[in-house]
Amino acid sequence: MNAIIISVGTELTSGQTVDTNSAWLSSKLAEIGIPVLLHVTAPDDVEPLSRQIETACAQADLVLVTGGLGPTADDLTREALAQVMGVELQIDPALAEQVRAFFARLNRPMPEANLVQAMLPVGSRPLENTCGTAPGIHTRIGSTKVFVMPGVPREMQIMYEQFVLPQLPRQDTGSVILNAVLYCFGAGESEIGQSIYDLMRRGRNPLVGTTAKQGIIGIRILARASTAIEARNLLEDEIKEIRHRLGPLVFGRDDETLAHAVASRMIANNKTLATAESCTGGLIAKTLTDIPGSSAFYSQGWITYANEAKIRLLNVPADLIESHGAVSRPVAAAMAVNARRLAETDYAISVTGIAGPAGGTPDKPVGLVYVGLAEPNHCEVTQLRLGNHLNREEIRWRTTCTVLNFLRLRLMTDR
């Protein structure tokens, strides 16, 4: 079995919204061994949309469609599907009741427009939407299974798990594909590629490929075998080999972020952390507290965006700022050391820099950042120069990754 994923919406083809549904569905299909041949995105327009549904059904055994099921006049996936099936749309009384019940639960009057969501192509079946008003649709076109789900990611995801997945075969007969990603920080894509060049040969099994995103290098591994156990062994052996070659460059696997790597080591080592941020403005703290359970090691932080705040909240000596500037090695050190002392934690990290686009000088250009890492009796400050083509968002993010990576490396040797 193989699949094509179609996402629907003029907001997608016009670039106003990024489609995340296709990637999510692909990763879910990969988990059960169904390879995805293509993603296609079509506008809210019956003709091209029905043409894409038709073409996809001719090429794939499974077609998943997301979007265009909303209550407004630009939601046309129902119509396009009916056209491909050569049937009419018709109100489903049970669905109409569900839509009404949804609004009743929220204690809100139902806009009449929402009734269109109770319409189905004749001969298709509804998929219940347990957290929104748009039911999904299940049908068969030729020998192809078709599932249509809402475009709102959360509604789509819950519908997939509850009502689509149970109707999909697990590819236990024939070939099983398992995949994983290892993430690295601290070296470029081609440098990493050279270390594992022999593993990246075309046609090899496992198939290994690299991607780069904001300084983080992902190494994708796809293992194919006739049984799940064989595929799992193939995958895990390959991961062991890559980890062996790259050593501490590898910080995580699959959904694991740098923050996860820091969090798990912090908790394992029973250490605590405070943050003192200037140009990252809360991004580091936000990234750490994205992790459920981060309160086990993270208790507090300061955002000292103004010089005055560095002086008052973190007791950075005013004359230090005056003589060296706020973006300087001694100020980064004072921020980290004082944050650690005030918070009574094992570690503290600090950041002071120029994220731009304004505020740079020839001496201290945009992208100049100092990051501090304080621990008992020691504070290490590192200078970063991130100005080369990076924008504000990228400078803030690279700084965050760099700090978290320093901390991760430090924790690897800490007991």
Add this chain to the structure above:
Amino acid sequence: MNAIIISVGTELTSGQTVDTNSAWLSSKLAEIGIPVLLHVTAPDDVEPLSRQIETACAQADLVLVTGGLGPTADDLTREALAQVMGVELQIDPALAEQVRAFFARLNRPMPEANLVQAMLPVGSRPLENTCGTAPGIHTRIGSTKVFVMPGVPREMQIMYEQFVLPQLPRQDTGSVILNAVLYCFGAGESEIGQSIYDLMRRGRNPLVGTTAKQGIIGIRILARASTAIEARNLLEDEIKEIRHRLGPLVFGRDDETLAHAVASRMIANNKTLATAESCTGGLIAKTLTDIPGSSAFYSQGWITYANEAKIRLLNVPADLIESHGAVSRPVAAAMAVNARRLAETDYAISVTGIAGPAGGTPDKPVGLVYVGLAEPNHCEVTQLRLGNHLNREEIRWRTTCTVLNFLRLRLMTDR
């Protein structure tokens, strides 16, 4: 002229990475009036990729391809393109020099693998990459213009602006399409849809559609006319009408976020702000400091994740936490009032809540959040209940949007 955008990468079709390039390119093409018919995502595999390039060239006047130009063995877009063109790949000596020079500038040895990036299909022309090692490719297949760019978003974007855009016609003859999005917060999609139902009729010009994402409703407006001036007038009149109907629900347009709306009003009203965050853990501060120039109104903030931190950093009375719990109306009030006093700002916002997944009780479930807004002689605390189907990330984000929206509405009446 119309376009099809092809993104290349098994990391995309397998769902390991979300494609953002197609959306970015679509919005750029919309700016110059070139409608996008489809997005297609193909894996790193010569056969399906060349088939997609061929099909796209048969349907569209312009085909933009991103990805698969890296230095590693899984980068096959060059090969697929050569196959569609029916030609060989050949080293371009000038390109080889550029790749070498790139590494020389970084003071790093060039991995031999990178030389593959100097190969081009015979008869095509290179596009310079000013911030990476993968040059792009420009060619013509039949009457279709084809541009191939790297998959790394920043490299692709700079290459598009510098070397692709100048070669594209502006659609000044015939029909001009202009588009805009208005963003709303504080009402559901169907409620907003009802207020503008007549404007959303199919086939109408301007074409109006809605989308919902994380509580933010986007209203897309596409205006089509034979001249740019007519299209602009059509678009602006429609925007005026929608703004009139929806009033303060509309917070921004196009790239404007809630944080932008807050920032511009803060600066216009000459006010200052401090933040005191518990469960959002720095997300509100991060969202505000995403905005360049935010230092004009934002000077400092606290992340008081632990109770102890609320007491020590923000002087929240310990007995207040003991008698009401950290997630309570009085604690939210104390955090906001004290943050404002300590920071000496006009406003302060506070958040305390349970973002989950753990930590909820029947009395205080996951998603219970209190947000405070302090100003001189007044503090307003609001209770949010966000537990219904929302996950940790969504609870943190909805809380952030809600707080920023309160502040925006407050600033609209503040002088």
